[in-house]
Amino acid sequence: MPHDSSDHDHPHTLLPSDPALRVKALETVLTRKGLVDPAALDAIIDAYENKIGPRNGAHVVAKAWRDPAFLAALREDADAALLKLGYYGRQGEHVVVVENTPATHNMVVCTLCSCYPWPLLGIPPGWYKSDAYRARAVREPRSVLADFGMSLPEGTAVRVWDSTAEVRYLVLPMRPAGTDGWDEEALMALVSRDSMIGTALAG
Amino acid sequence: MSRVHDMGGRFGDGPVVPEAEDVIFHADWHPRALALVLAAGSLGKWNIDVSRHARECLAPKDYTAFSYYEKWMGGLAALLVETDVLTREELGGASNDRISALAAKKLTADQVAGVLAAGGPADRESAVAPVFAVGDAVVTRRLAENVLVPGGHTRLPSYAAGAGGRVMRYHGTHVLPDSSAHGLGDAPEPLYAVVFPASELWQHPEHAGDEVVLDLWQSYLVPG
Numbered sequence: 001m002p003h004d005s006s007d008h009d010h011p012h013t014l015l016p017s018d019p020a021l022r023v024k025a026l027e028t029v030l031t032r033k034g035l036v037d038p039a040a041l042d043a044i045i046d047a048y049e050n051k052i053g054p055r056n057g058a059h060v061v062a063k064a065w066r067d068p069a070f071l072a073a074l075r076e077d078a079d080a081a082l083l084k085l086g087y088y089g090r091q092g093e094h095v096v097v098v099e100n101t102p103a104t105h106n107m108v109v110c111t112l113c114s115c116y117p118w119p120l121l122g123i124p125p126g127w128y129k130s131d132a133y134r135a136r137a138v139r140e141p142r143s144v145l146a147d148f149g150m151s152l153p154e155g156t157a158v159r160v161w162d163s164t165a166e167v168r169y170l171v172l173p174m175r176p177a178g179t180d181g182w183d184e185e186a187l188m189a190l191v192s193r194d195s196m197i198g199t200a201l202a203g
Numbered sequence: 204m205s206r207v208h209d210m211g212g213r214f215g216d217g218p219v220v221p222e223a224e225d226v227i228f229h230a231d232w233h234p235r236a237l238a239l240v241l242a243a244g245s246l247g248k249w250n251i252d253v254s255r256h257a258r259e260c261l262a263p264k265d266y267t268a269f270s271y272y273e274k275w276m277g278g279l280a281a282l283l284v285e286t287d288v289l290t291r292e293e294l295g296g297a298s299n300d301r302i303s304a305l306a307a308k309k310l311t312a313d314q315v316a317g318v319l320a321a322g323g324p325a326d327r328e329s330a331v332a333p334v335f336a337v338g339d340a341v342v343t344r345r346l347a348e349n350v351l352v353p354g355g356h357t358r359l360p361s362y363a364a365g366a367g368g369r370v371m372r373y374h375g376t377h378v379l380p381d382s383s384a385h386g387l388g389d390a391p392e393p394l395y396a397v398v399f400p401a402s403e404l405w406q407h408p409e410h411a412g413d414e415v416v417l418d419l420w421q422s423y424l425v426p427g
Contacts, residue, residue, distance in 0.1 A: 010262060011284040012277040014295040019273050020232040026276060027239055029293055030283075034306030035246060041238035043315035049227055049234065052319070090241075093324040094374065096396075111211030111360050113255055114271070119322075123227055123237070129271045132216035138362065139212040142409045147219040157412030162211065164358045165394055165418035166251075166325035167374055193224045 053122035054193035056087055057170055060120060061196065062187035064097070065175045074172075082120070092119035092168050098161060099172045100198075105156050106171045107145070107198030109137035110163040117168035121193055128197065138162055148199045171196050176203035205347055205361045206354070207263035212362035212405065236272035240279050245310040245318055248286040251325075252384035256356035257281045327391035329376035331421065334393075339370045340427030341397060343419065349381045350422075356384035359423045363415070367427045368399035371416060379420055393421040 015022040030036035060082065064071045073081035078095045082088060095117055098106040110116065111134045116124040127133050136144050141158045145151065152158065161169045173195040179187060194200035210216075228234045244254065258278035261269065269277060283289040288305060290297075310318060335341060347364040349355030358380050374394040382390035398416045401408035 010265070010277070010281065011291060011294055012261075012265075012280040014291060015276070015280060019236075019270065019276070020230070022273070022276055023232045023236045023239060025296065026279065027235065029289060029296070029298075030239070030243060032298060032300060033289070033293070034302035035288065035309055036239065036242050037309055037311050039312035040242050040310045040315050041235060043312040044238035044241050044319070045234040047315065047319055048237070053227075054224060089320045089322045090318075091322070093322040094326065094377075096372070109211075111362075112208055112358060113258070125222055125224075125226070126229060126271070127219050127221055130216075130219060131210060131213075131267075133219045135210045135213035135216045136219065138415050139405050140409055141413065144219050148221050157410065157414065159398070159414045159416060161396075162360065162363075162415060162417045164360065165374070165377060165380075165420075167394075167396070167418050194221070199221070 048118075048123050052089075052119060054120075054196065055188065056122075057117070057120035057193070057196045058188040058191035059184070060085065060087065060097075060170065061172055061191045061202070062184045064172055065179075065187055066184060078170075087119045089119040091115070092117045094167045095120070095170060096167055097170050097172050098159070100174045102153075102174075103156060105152055105158050105198065106161060106169075107137060107141050107158060108161045108163060108169045108171060109134060111135070111138055112162075112164060115163035115166075115168065117170050120168075120170055121196060125193070145199060148194065150200060171198040173200075173202035176201075206259045207261070207266040208259045209347070209361050211360045233272045236276050240275045242310045243279055243283065243288075245314075246288065246305050246308050248288055248305070249282050250383055251323065252356060252378070252380040253386075254278055254282060255380070256384040257285075259356065325378045326375050327378055327389050329391035329393070331376065331392040333373060333376075333395075334421065335370045335373075335395060335424065335426075337370050337373060340367065341370060341395075341424040342367045342427045343397075344423050344425075349385075351381055351387060352385045355381060357381050359419065360417070362404055363399065363417055363419075366399050366403050368397040368403065369427075370395045371398040372396035374418065377420070379422070381420075381422075395419055395421070395424070397424070 114129045345365040347359045347361040349357040377394040379390040401413040
């Protein structure tokens with residue numbers, strides 16, 4: 001039987017203790033060995049700071065609210081429907097869209113690490129990666145929602161999705177009342193990142 | 204027994220602190236750490252399951268004390284040494300300035316957009332046929348442990364071990380992390396979304412109607 005040997009030997013202790021120096025030391029040695037191109041690091045950072053973020057998800061939500069055919073396509077095969085909008089890629093290879101209704105409020109967590117639909121929402125926020133969210137969201141979601149200043153009606157059940165595999169969940173929040181006829185851009189402005197994780201409502 | 208990362212349901216962590224949508228990183232070195240881990244991953248020496256397991260193998264005292272990207276760097280340092288990309292001496296700063304034999308695989312700036320867009324799908328053809336249908340009652344393994352490797356990687360959280368639920372959705376056949384994290388092959392098998400009543404998981408559920416859904420591989424489940 002293979003043995004898990006990594007328990008007694010922690011190479012990070014060979015690096016500087018200050019985390020900023022630790023990352024610098026790693027970048028320096030990997031660059032010197034020809035394994036990392038600092039310009040590629042800049043390009044990765046630019047992608048997640050400026051190109052891939054929660055406005056992508058807001059676009060999907062606004063379109064689903066306005067376009068019944070797109071909503072039907074999302075239900076049928078979200079990956080195909082999202083690919084047509086150009087939303088695919090790392091940490092978003094298998095997407096399922098879960099729809100909030102008056103009866104069910106959906107909320108997404110990854111208790112084991114930090115799985116999150118990057119192509120649609122970007123880099124997960126600090127709180128999503130925090131021990132408190134990972135520990136509590138599955139056991140006391142309503143108490144966690146209260147930390148966000150949110151409460152649900154007694155008749156609404158909470159369904160928490162723990163992202164334990166490579167499937168990524170996007171919450172489709174309920175469309176706010178009084179928005180009939182609004183164009184896509186106006187609707188997008190109602191869709192916060194948190195509403196697509198399930199820790200806020202749209203609006 | 205599980206590892207330190209398996210914290211779902213734990214008590215005592217305090218409040219969740221919301222933050223504005225435009226906050227992406229919290230220190231100048233955070234984006235650098237993220238990018239470094241992604242760039243090093245593209246060398247192809249490990250997969251996502253191996254890299255998750257490396258982070259989970261941090262000592263509990265380090266895992267708890269480290270900020271998010273420190274965990275990533277801790278995992279990266281371990282992987283670089285385990286896969287012989289760097290020696291311990293090189294990691295510690297000793298330089299021989301020799302270009303690595305792996306340098307041809309270095310991610311270049313012009314490849315970044317394509318690599319991020321390509322992703323790494325986890326679905327695979329499999330000879331393992333699904334034995335559960337949507338609506339079927341199932342029970343998870345009593346022990347949330349890797350059955351192939353002692354202390355190995357698994358994606359069954361402790362809080363959901365030995366619990367009864369129902370199959371809600373079939374995702375197709377996916378790479379089995381318990382195998383893939385240990386160089387034992389993809390071993391793809393059926394993957395399901397399984398829904399559990401909160402009362403099946405917690406002594407004091409907040410609300411009678413609340414549920415938790417987990418994605419679980421067929422080998423984690425027996426008929427309920």
